Amino acid sequence: MGEPEDGAKPKRVVFVTVGTTCFDVLVKVVDSQEVKDELLRRGYTHLLIQMGRGSYVPTKSTGDDGSLDVDYFTFSSSIADHLRSASLVISHAGSGSIFETLQLGKPLIVVVNEDLMDNHQSELAEELADRKHLYCARPQILHQTIAGMDLKSLLPYSPGDATPVAKLINRFLGFPED
Amino acid sequence: MEKCNGVCFTNLSSNHPITCFMAFTTIMLFRVLYVIYRTGMPLGKRATPQSFSTLIVLGSGGHTAEMINLLLVLQKDRFTPRFYIAAATDNMSLQKALVLDNSFAASSGFKGISAEFMQIYRSREVGQSYVTSVWTTLVAIAHAFWLMIKIRPQVVLCNGPGTCIPLCVIAFFFKVAGIRWSSIFYVESIARVKRLSLSGLLLYKLRIADQFFVQWPQLQRKYPRAHYVGCLM
Numbered sequence: 001m002g003e004p005e006d007g008a009k010p011k012r013v014v015f016v017t018v019g020t021t022c023f024d025v026l027v028k029v030v031d032s033q034e035v036k037d038e039l040l041r042r043g044y045t046h047l048l049i050q051m052g053r054g055s056y057v058p059t060k061s062t063g064d065d066g067s068l069d070v071d072y073f074t075f076s077s078s079i080a081d082h083l084r085s086a087s088l089v090i091s092h093a094g095s096g097s098i099f100e101t102l103q104l105g106k107p108l109i110v111v112v113n114e115d116l117m118d119n120h121q122s123e124l125a126e127e128l129a130d131r132k133h134l135y136c137a138r139p140q141i142l143h144q145t146i147a148g149m150d151l152k153s154l155l156p157y158s159p160g161d162a163t164p165v166a167k168l169i170n171r172f173l174g175f176p177e178d
Numbered sequence: 179m180e181k182c183n184g185v186c187f188t189n190l191s192s193n194h195p196i197t198c199f200m201a202f203t204t205i206m207l208f209r210v211l212y213v214i215y216r217t218g219m220p221l222g223k224r225a226t227p228q229s230f231s232t233l234i235v236l237g238s239g240g241h242t243a244e245m246i247n248l249l250l251v252l253q254k255d256r257f258t259p260r261f262y263i264a265a266a267t268d269n270m271s272l273q274k275a276l277v278l279d280n281s282f283a284a285s286s287g288f289k290g291i292s293a294e295f296m297q298i299y300r301s302r303e304v305g306q307s308y309v310t311s312v313w314t315t316l317v318a319i320a321h322a323f324w325l326m327i328k329i330r331p332q333v334v335l336c337n338g339p340g341t342c343i344p345l346c347v348i349a350f351f352f353k354v355a356g357i358r359w360s361s362i363f364y365v366e367s368i369a370r371v372k373r374l375s376l377s378g379l380l381l382y383k384l385r386i387a388d389q390f391f392v393q394w395p396q397l398q399r400k401y402p403r404a405h406y407v408g409c410l411m
Binding site for chain 2: 019094120
């Protein structure tokens with residue numbers, strides 16, 4: 001039920017982003033048969049990879065034979081449109097990418113780049129995963145995370161608020177309370 | 179008698195520079211202690227509204243996004259003129275700041291110039307050798323000093339990038355030297371949940387920041403002088 005007359009599956013896009021970084025490990029693992037098969041099994045039809053400064057180039061595929069439609073690009077000035085049209089986002093652990101995705105209300109799997117020195121990025125990803133706003137996965141087990149994820153169990157993220165900071169700054173400088 | 183006087187006079191003249199130096203050092207020490215004591219004390223309530231010249235330090239990516247979120251909720255007429263500084267190799271941040279500040283001017287109908295945008299040399303690029311970094315750090319500090327002398331801000335807003343350290347240290351020096359008393363506000367990045375960044379650690383431990391804000395409760399427990407303000411993003 002819910003499928004169009006001609007039997008084609010509704011388009012469900014998985015958008016992968018590495019931001020401005022180089023994260024070949026993630027791009028490679030997403031392009032692996034294991035992960036692509038799992039995504040197909042979970043009902044996704046398209047895989048779009050924003051590969052950033054990486055050197056590993058994914059293999060494009062049109063998905064005519066029932067396989068996943070795979071496409072990629074390096075950068076774009078704004079990924080907001082890609083995020084908006086995605087049904088699932090798989091992202092590196094940069095705070096910009098994470099919050100842009102959460103604020104659009106999209107389901108998110110964050111993959112931490114273990115090759116980065118002083119990996120403070122994992123703190124944020126783990127904290128938000130603990131609070132059930134996203135899934136956190138290591139590249140090697142990404143396919144398992146995709147297989148086992150229950151996106152309905154994710155809690156929506158309420159946007160942050162900078163007014164407490166502004167209040168304290170104003171009070172410190174001696175401005176009257178508004 | 180004369181000999182004694184001569185000898186005495188020679189002793190005094192050779193001690194004079196030393197006593198001067200020691201007097202100067204003692205004065206500076208007391209001045210530094212006074213500045214540390216006054217740092218973090220709110221300024222008095224102002225009867226008449228005032229505006230503060232504000233230095234805004236931008237960093238790449240997430241830092242700039244968080245700073246923009248903060249600027250959106252500050253009354254622009256209280257923080258003017260505004261000076262935006264970003265690292266020389268960071269092109270996107272100044273662009274975003276320009277767009278943001280133009281939107282402030284447009285919405286308030288203000289026609290004059292209330293913002294300036296500057297770039298500062300980086301102390302060290304990613305992967306740069308530590309030997310050459312010594313020189314580039316000195317150049318960065320000299321450049322920061324030059325910019326700060328021109329700006330002499332009354333308020334400094336920063337949120338983590340390494341570029342803010344020379345600027346904040348110089349602001350502290352200006353307080354000690356009586357060149358300009360500035361209020362330094364530091365917001366630790368939202369990506370810092372359990373540990374402070376190096377910039378944050380320095381500004382907290384050395385008590386350079388007047389107010390230190392953290393976005394996660396774990397950090398407030400670890401660093402009690404910090405204010406927990408929740409997530410900005």
